[in-house]
Amino acid sequence: LKTREELERIDTSLQVFLSAEIELADDRGTLECEHLEEMKEVLDFISAAPHCKHVLPRIPKGRDPIEYCHEMLVNAAKNPDIDLILHPWDAPRELLWSLEDLPEGYLREFAEAAAENGKCVEVSNCFSHLWVWRSEGLKESYGLLVKELLRARVKIVVGSDGHSLRGRYVEGYGMTPPTLCDTSWAVQLVKSCGGGDENVGYPRRGLQQGD
Template sequence: MKLEADTHCHTIASGHAYSTVVENAKVAREKGLKLIAITDHGPSLPGGPHFYHFGNLKVLPRVIENVYILRGVEANILDYDGRLDLPERYLKDLDIVLAGFHTYCYPGGSVEENTKALINAMQNPYVDIIVHPGNPEFLIDIDKFVEAAAEYDVAIEINNSSFTVSRRGSEENCLQIAKKAKEVGAKIAVGSDAHICFDVGFFDKALMVIKESGIEEQNILNVSYLKLIDYLKEKGRDFSFVKEF
C-alpha cells in the first residue's frame, strides 16, 4: 500500500524536533508524497510554540518542493472535558487539527476518565484526527472510543513513531484499535509523527498493523491526498487553492 500524504509532521517549532518546513517538504518530494501536514505541538507542551505561531502559519506557502503543505497543530488534550490548549479562534483557521494525550499536559486518569476525555475532544468540531490513542500510559476503553470516532466522523491515527521511538508498548493496543476500526468502519489516518525530516513518509511499522487488522484502503484517508482533502472539506475547511497534480 502506498500513501500519498503524511498527516503528522513536526518542525523545530515544536522545541524537540530538528528539521524545518522546507527540509520536511524536500524529503516528502523525494519519497513521492504529494502532501504533508505541519502539525507542531500546541503551546502547553514544554518547548511548544506560542499561540502566535499558529496564527502566523498563513505565511507558509501552500506548495513547497511541489508538495502541498497543510497548516495544522497537534493540540494537547488538557482534561477529562476534552479541552484543547489552542483557542477556537486559532483552530478555525487551520487546515487540520490533531488532538491527543501528552505527558505534562494531561493529568492521566482511569480508563473511564481517559475515554471520556477523548470522546469529549472528538465532539469539538475542529478536531479531525485523534493521535496515538494506543499509548499504554493512557489506557482507554477501545470499543467505546472507536465507536465514538465513527459516530463523530473523527479519524483515528495509526502512528508509526509509536512502534519505533515513542510510546513503547503500544503495539497490542494499536492492533486492537485497528481491528475495531475495521469492524465499525471508522476512518484511519496513518501518520509518521516525524520529528526529523528523514522520518517524513516513513509508515512501514504502521502499515504492518493496518495489514494485520485487515483495514481496507477505502477506510484510510491518506491513500490519496485528494481523499484526505475531501474529508477535511466535508468538515468545513477551505481548500479552493488545491489543484490536482
C-alpha cells in the same frame, strides 16, 4: 501564518494540508489552546493530541486514570472543534502496558464515538518505537484498536509522528531516540488488520478546503 505562506509558494502536485498538534487538557476533551478560533481560520483541520502522560498530574485524586484517559478520548471524539485524533492511547508503561488491559468495551466505545461524529483517527508509527515511556505490550496490542476503527468504518490517517531527527529530552523519562518520517510499521499494521485504501481518509474540513 508564516507556514501557510510557505506552503502556498510550493510548486507541487501533492495536496498538502496544514494542521497542528494541539494538546487535550482534560477528560471533557477540551483543547488546550488560547487562540483556537484564530487557529481554525489558518489551519485546514484541527488535530487533537491525547498524551496520557501529560494529563496524569491533572487527574483529580480518587479518579481512575485509565477511566479518565478513556473519557478524554471519547469526549474528544464528540468535540466539534476537533477533526483528527492523533495516536490514541499513547500512554506511559506505568499507566498502561497493553491495550488488552483496558476494560472491555473501551476501544469499541471510542471507535464508535469517532465514527458517529465524523472524526478521523491516526494510526501512528510512533508505537513502533519503544521510547523511554512506551511498553512492548502497547506495540504488540495496538492492532486491537485498529480492528475496532475498521469495524466502525472510521477513516484512518497513517502518521509518522516524526518530531525530531536528533531525539529530544522528555522530563521524567530522559532522551528519546531520533524519529524519522517513516510510516511503514503503521501501514503494515492497518493492512494486517484487514484495512486497505478504502479505509484511509482525511478530515472532511481539510478536504473541503483543499479541493
